[in-house]
Amino acid sequence: xxxxxxxxxxxxxxxxxxxxxxxxxxxxxxxxxxxxxxxxxxxxxxxxxxxxxxxxxxxxxxxxxxxxxxxxxxxxxxxxxxxxxxxxxxxxxxxxxxxxxxxxxx
Amino acid sequence: xxxxxxxxxxxxxxxxxxxxxxxxxxxxxxxxxxxxxxxxxxxxxxxxxxxxxxxxxxxxxxxxxxxxxxxxxxxxxxxxxxxxxxxxxxxxxxxxxxxxxxxxxxxxxxxxxxxxxxxxxxxxxxxxxxxxxxxxxxxxxxxxxxxxxxxxxxxxxxxxxxxxxxxxxxxxxxxxxxxxxxxxxxxxxxxxxxxxxxxxxxxxxxxxxxxxxxxxxxxxxxxxxxxxxxxxxxxxxxxxxxxxxxxxxxxxxxxxxxxxxxxxxxxxxxxxxxxxxxxxxxxxxxxxxxxxxxxxxxxxxxxxxxxxxxxxxxxxxxxxxxxxxxxxxxxxxxxxxxxxxxxxxxxxxxxxxxxxxxxxxxxxxxxxxxxxxxxxxxxxxxxxxxxxxxxxxxxxxxxxxxxxxxxxxxxxxxxxxxxxxxxxxxxxxxxxxxxxxxxxxxxxxxxxxxxxxxxxxxxxxxxxxxxxxxxxxxxxxxxxxxxxxxxxxxxxxxxxxxxxxxxxxxxxxxxxxxxxxxxxxxxxxxxxxxxxxxxxxxxxxxxxxxxxxxxxxxxxxxxxxxxxxxxxxxxxxxxxxxxxxxxxxxxxxxxxxxxxxxxxxxxxxxxxxxxxxxxxxxxxxxxxxxxxxxxxxxxxxxxxxxxxxxxxxxxxxxxxxxxxxxxxxxxxxxxxxxxxxxxxxxxxxxxxxxxxxx
Numbered sequence: 001x002x003x004x005x006x007x008x009x010x011x012x013x014x015x016x017x018x019x020x021x022x023x024x025x026x027x028x029x030x031x032x033x034x035x036x037x038x039x040x041x042x043x044x045x046x047x048x049x050x051x052x053x054x055x056x057x058x059x060x061x062x063x064x065x066x067x068x069x070x071x072x073x074x075x076x077x078x079x080x081x082x083x084x085x086x087x088x089x090x091x092x093x094x095x096x097x098x099x100x101x102x103x104x105x106x
Numbered sequence: 107x108x109x110x111x112x113x114x115x116x117x118x119x120x121x122x123x124x125x126x127x128x129x130x131x132x133x134x135x136x137x138x139x140x141x142x143x144x145x146x147x148x149x150x151x152x153x154x155x156x157x158x159x160x161x162x163x164x165x166x167x168x169x170x171x172x173x174x175x176x177x178x179x180x181x182x183x184x185x186x187x188x189x190x191x192x193x194x195x196x197x198x199x200x201x202x203x204x205x206x207x208x209x210x211x212x213x214x215x216x217x218x219x220x221x222x223x224x225x226x227x228x229x230x231x232x233x234x235x236x237x238x239x240x241x242x243x244x245x246x247x248x249x250x251x252x253x254x255x256x257x258x259x260x261x262x263x264x265x266x267x268x269x270x271x272x273x274x275x276x277x278x279x280x281x282x283x284x285x286x287x288x289x290x291x292x293x294x295x296x297x298x299x300x301x302x303x304x305x306x307x308x309x310x311x312x313x314x315x316x317x318x319x320x321x322x323x324x325x326x327x328x329x330x331x332x333x334x335x336x337x338x339x340x341x342x343x344x345x346x347x348x349x350x351x352x353x354x355x356x357x358x359x360x361x362x363x364x365x366x367x368x369x370x371x372x373x374x375x376x377x378x379x380x381x382x383x384x385x386x387x388x389x390x391x392x393x394x395x396x397x398x399x400x401x402x403x404x405x406x407x408x409x410x411x412x413x414x415x416x417x418x419x420x421x422x423x424x425x426x427x428x429x430x431x432x433x434x435x436x437x438x439x440x441x442x443x444x445x446x447x448x449x450x451x452x453x454x455x456x457x458x459x460x461x462x463x464x465x466x467x468x469x470x471x472x473x474x475x476x477x478x479x480x481x482x483x484x485x486x487x488x489x490x491x492x493x494x495x496x497x498x499x500x501x502x503x504x505x506x507x508x509x510x511x512x513x514x515x516x517x518x519x520x521x522x523x524x525x526x527x528x529x530x531x532x533x534x535x536x537x538x539x540x541x542x543x544x545x546x547x548x549x550x551x552x553x554x555x556x557x558x559x560x561x562x563x564x565x566x567x568x569x570x571x572x573x574x575x576x577x578x579x580x581x582x583x584x585x586x587x588x589x590x591x592x593x594x595x596x597x598x599x600x601x602x603x604x605x606x607x608x609x610x611x612x613x614x615x616x617x618x619x620x621x622x623x624x625x626x627x628x629x630x631x632x633x634x635x636x637x638x639x640x641x642x643x644x645x646x647x648x649x650x651x652x653x654x655x656x657x658x659x660x661x662x663x664x665x666x667x668x669x670x671x672x673x674x675x676x677x678x679x680x681x682x683x684x685x686x687x688x689x690x691x692x693x694x695x696x697x698x699x700x701x702x703x704x705x706x707x708x709x710x711x712x713x714x715x716x717x718x719x720x721x722x723x724x725x726x727x728x729x730x731x732x733x734x735x736x737x738x739x740x741x742x743x744x745x746x747x748x749x750x751x752x753x754x755x756x757x758x759x760x761x762x763x764x765x766x767x768x769x770x771x772x773x774x775x776x777x778x779x780x781x782x783x784x785x786x787x788x789x790x791x792x793x794x795x796x797x798x799x800x
Contacts (some may be wrong), residue, residue: 002295005687019142020142020143020154020156020160021142021156021160021163021164022163022164023142023159023160023162023163024163025140025141025142025160026142044728052143052145052152052154056145056151056152056153057151057152059145059152059154060147060151060152064145065132065145065146066132066135066136066141066143066144066145067141067142067143067144067145067154068142077121077124079124080128080132081131082131082132082135082136082140082141083135083140083141084140085130095505102348106513
C-alpha cells in the first residue's frame with residue numbers, strides 16, 4: 001500500500017498563467033506564482049506563462065475571461081484562480097496543496 | 107433542456123459548488139479591479155480589452171525611446187506621435203496632430219504615400235528625408251506596420267522613425283579613416299619597396315632574428331647570398347650557423363652572444379653556400395632592438411668575396427711594387443760591391459800576369475771585403491722576407507750584450523754615454539745569436555742617429571711575466587719572457603712615425619743613409635723567435651725599443667762569435683764526405699777545400715745518383731748538398747732518404763736562399779745545418795769542423 005504523503009509529493013502539476021504584457025499586476029502574478037511553486041512544488045510542476053496579447057486564441061480553450069488568471073490543468077479537477085496571486089493561502093487551497101510545514105507536523 | 111443545462115445536470119453538487127465559487131471569485135476580481143484585461147470571444151476570435159493602466163508601460167517606452175513613433179490614418183493624417191518625432195521635426199507635438207504627415211517628407215512625400223498604401227500587417231520600410239522646421243533635411247529610415255483591427259474599425263498604421271544623421275556621419279568618418287589608412291599603407295609599402303630596392307642595389311641581404319627562440323625572417327637577396335634559388339620560408343640562427351665554416355663558428359657564436367647585450371654587432375665570417383658549396387666571405391652587421399616578446403637582432407649581410415679577392419690582388423700588387431723598389435735600391439749597392447770585386451780580381455789577374463804576386467794581397471782584401479758586405483746584404487734581405495733560417499741556441503742575453511759592448515761603444519762615438527744594465531738572474535732564451543747581435547747593433551745605431559748632439563744610450567735586460575691581458579696587448583702567449591731594451595735620450599718620434607716604424611722601407615733618414623729595412627727586419631726576427639718588439643717614444647724625450655723573447659728553462663750555451671778568425675785547417679784525415687751539387691764549379695771548389703783539409707770526397711750531380719753512392723758506400727760521414735737539385739729530388743728529399751738509411755748521418759745544406767722546404771717551420775732537425783751562399787771557404791771549413799769534431 002502506497003503512503004498518501006509520498007503520493008502527494010509525487011503528483012505532477014500542470015499550470016498555465018495568463019497575463020497581459022508587462023503590467024505591474026502581471027509582474028506581481030508571475031513573481032508570486034514562481035515563489036509558491038519553488039516553495040511547495042519543487043520540481044513537480046510545469047508552469048507556462050502566456051501573454052494574451054501575443055496569443056489571444058489560447059484563452060479560448062481554457063475559457064479565460066480576465067487576466068491575470070492561473071489555471072491548474074492537472075491534477076484534476078481543472079481550477080482557475082484570478083488576480084495577482086498575492087493571497088497565498090487562497091492559491092494553495094485552489095491548487096489543492098497543503099502547505100509543506102503542515103505536512104511536517106502530521 | 108439546452109446543452110448547457112444538460113452539462114450542468116451531469117455535475118455533482120461539489121463540482122457545481124466549486125464552479126459557483128470560481129464564478130464569484132472572477133466577478134469579485136473584476137468588480138474590485140484586480141484584473142488588467144478581459145477577454146471576449148467573438149466572430150473575429152478572442153479579443154483582448156485592456157484596462158487603461160495596462161497600457162501605461164508601453165506608453166512610457168514609446169515616449170522614452172530614441173526613435174520617433176506615430177500612428178496615422180490610411181490617408182496619412184497624424185493621430186498620435188511621440189515627443190521624439192516632434193523634436194526630429196523641430197515642432198510642437200500639438201501642432202502636428204491632425205496634419206497630413208506627407209507634408210513633412212518634402213519631395214519624398216509621394217514616395218511615402220506610395221509606401222503607406224502598401225503597408226500591411228507584415229510591415230515595410232524605406233529611407234527618407236524629413237524637413238526640419240529650420241529647413242534642414244534630416245536623413246531617416248521609416249518603418250510602417252498596419253495595426254490589426256476588426257472590419258468596422260478604420261485602417262490605422264503605426265510608424266517608427268530612426269534618425270540616420272549620426273550613423274551616416276559615423277559611416278563618413280569611417281570611410282575617411284579607411285581612406286587614410288589605405289593611403290598610409292600605400293606610403294609604407296612604397297617606402298618598404300624603396301628600401302628593398304636600395305638594399306638590392308647595395309647587394310645587401312636583410313635578416314631579422316628573434317634572440318630568445320632563434321628563429322627569424324630574411325629577404326630574397328639574403329637567401330640568394332646563402333645560395334638558395336627560391337625564397338626561404340623559415341630562417342634561424344641555427345641554420346645560419348650550419349652555413350658558417352667550422353673554423354669560424356665559435357667566433358660567430360661569440361659575436362651573437364655579444365649581440366644580446368651590445369647595441370650592435372659587426373663581423374666577417376666564411377660560409378659554405380648551399381647548392382654549389384662555394385666558400386664565400388660575408389660581412390654581417392646588425393642592430394639589436396627590443397620587442398614585447400623579447401630582444402631581436404636585425405641587419406644585413408654582404409658577400410665580400412669579390413672585394414676580398416680584389417683586396418688580395420691589390421696587396422699582391424703592392425708587394426710586387428715593394429719588391430721592385432727594393433730591387434732597384436739594392437741593385438745600386440750590389441753593383442758597387444761587384445765593381446769592387448771585379449776590379450780587384452782584374453787587378454790581381456794583371457799583377458799575376460806581370461809577375462808582381464807580392465802586390466796581390468791588397469786587392470784580395472778589397473775583393474773579400476766587398477764580397478762580405480754583399481753577403482751581409484743578402485742576409486738582411488732574407489731577414490726582411492722572414493725566410494732566413496734561424497739556428498737558435500739557448501743563450502744568456504747578458505753575456506751577449508757584454509760581448510757586444512765594445513763594438514757598440516765604438517759605433518756610437520764619444521759624445522754618447524753607454525750604460526749597460528744587465529738584470530741579475532736573467533733567464534735564458536732560445537734565439538739565433540748573430541741575429542740578436544745584429545738587432546742590438548742596429549738598434550744602437552738608430553739610437554745614435556736620434557742623438558746628434560749627444561746623450562745617453564741605455565741597454566737593459568729584465569725578466570717579465572705577461573698575464574693574459576698583457577700578453578694579449580702584445581700579441582704574445584701569456585708566460586715568461588726576457589726583455590732587451592735599447593733606450594735613447596734623443597729626438598723621439600711622433601705617434602705617426604712610431605706607428606709606421608716597423609713598416610718596410612719606412613725611414614726618417616735622408617736619402618742614401620738608411621734602407622728603411624732595419625726595424626722591419628728586427629720585427630721579423632723577433633716574431634720568428636716567438637717574441638715581439640715594442641716601441642715607446644715621446645717627442646723630444648727619447649725612444650725605448652724593447653725586444654720580448656720567450657724564456658727557455660735550459661742552461662745557456664757558450665756564445666761563439668763568427669767574427670773571430672778561424673784557426674787553421676781541420677783534422678779531416680780518414681773522414682769521407684759526399685758533395686752533391688748540380689753546379690760543377692761549386693762541387694769542385696768544395697771538394698778541393700775538403701781535400702786540402704785531409705778529407706776524402708765523393709761527388710754527385712743530383713739526388714738519385716747521390717743515393718746510389720750512399721747505398722754502395724757505408725763509410726760516408728757527412729753529406730753536403732745543395733737544396734735546389736735537378737732530377738726530381740731536392741736536397742731536403744735527398745736528406746730524408748739518406749736519414750732513412752743512416753739516421754745519424756750529418757747533413758749540411760748549401761743554399762742560395764733558405765727555402766721553406768728545407769727548414770719546415772724555420773728551424774732545423776738535429777744533425778742538420780744550413781750554410782747560405784755566398785760563403786767563404788773559411789766559414790765552410792769551420793762549419794765542417796763543428797759537425798765532425800775530432
